[in-house]
Amino acid sequence: MRVRQIDNVLDLFEVFARERSPLTLTALSELLDTPKSSTFNVIETLASRGFLYETKPRGGYYPTQRMLELSRLTMDGDPLTARLHGQLEALALATGETAVLSVRDQQDVVYVDVVECTAPIRYFARVGERRALQTTSSGKAILASYPSAERDRILRTLRYQPGPESKGPSDLSAEIEAAEARGWCEDLGESTADVLGVGVPVVTAGRRYGLAVAGPIYRMLGRREELAAHLRAAAGRISAM
DSSP states (O other), X not given: OOOHHHHHXXXXXXXXXXXXXXXXXXXXXXXXXOOHHHHHHHHHHHHHTTSEEESSTTSOEEEOSHHHHHHHHHHHTOHHHHHHHHHHHHHHHHHSSEEEEXXXXXXXXXXXEEEOOSOSSXXXXXXXXXXXXXXXXXXXXHHHTSOHHXXXXXXXXXXXXXXXXXXXXXXXXXXXXXXXXXXXXXXXXXXXXXXXXEEEEEEETTEEEEEEEEEEHHHHGXXXXXXXXXXXXXXXXXXXX
C-alpha cells in the first residue's frame, strides 16, 4: 500500500527537478495539487531537516545539497552498483547510444542506472523511471532470464493494453522464446515512440537485471546485431564480477 505522505515528499522533489527554480508555497501547492496547509507542513519538515531552504524572504524554496550528499554516501556503500556503472559508461561509449540498467518490480521495470550518450538526438531516461515490464527491451530481457514455467506464471499476471494490436501472454511468450534463440530482446517503439531498445539479461550476485541500449529507430534499426554483441560482452563482464 502506498503512503500518501511519502508520495507528497517525492512529488515535491520531482517538481523541483522539473522546474529547476525556487518555488513559493502557492506555486508548489498548485503544481502538487495539494492544499496549502499540507504543502506547508511538508516544506516546514524538509526545511527543518536541512533538505530545503528559503532563497530569500517570500522568494521561494529550493533544495539544498543534502539529498545529493545522502545519495552519494548511499551509493558508495553498494560496490556492485558502482562497478556496474563503469560497465554502462563503457557500453554507452562503445555503442554511441544510451545505456540502461533495469530491475523488475512486480509488473514494471525500474531504471536503476542510466548513462546517456553524447549524440544530440538520443534516448533520454532518468534513474527511478518505471515502464511496463513487457514493453521494454530490458524488461523482456529480465523475463527471458526466468525458467519457462516461472516466466509463464509472471506473464499471466501482467497488465495488457486492449486493442487489435495488443499482445497477450502467449504472444509475449513466443516473442521471448524467439529472442532467446537469436540472443537479444527488442522494443520497437512499444515503450517510447520512435525509440528502439535492444536488451539482454544479466544474472549476478543473486540479482536479475535487464541491460539495454536505446536510441532513435532510424539510427538503431540496422545495428541490432552489432549492438547485441556489445551488450552480450558487457553482460559477460558483469556476470564475471
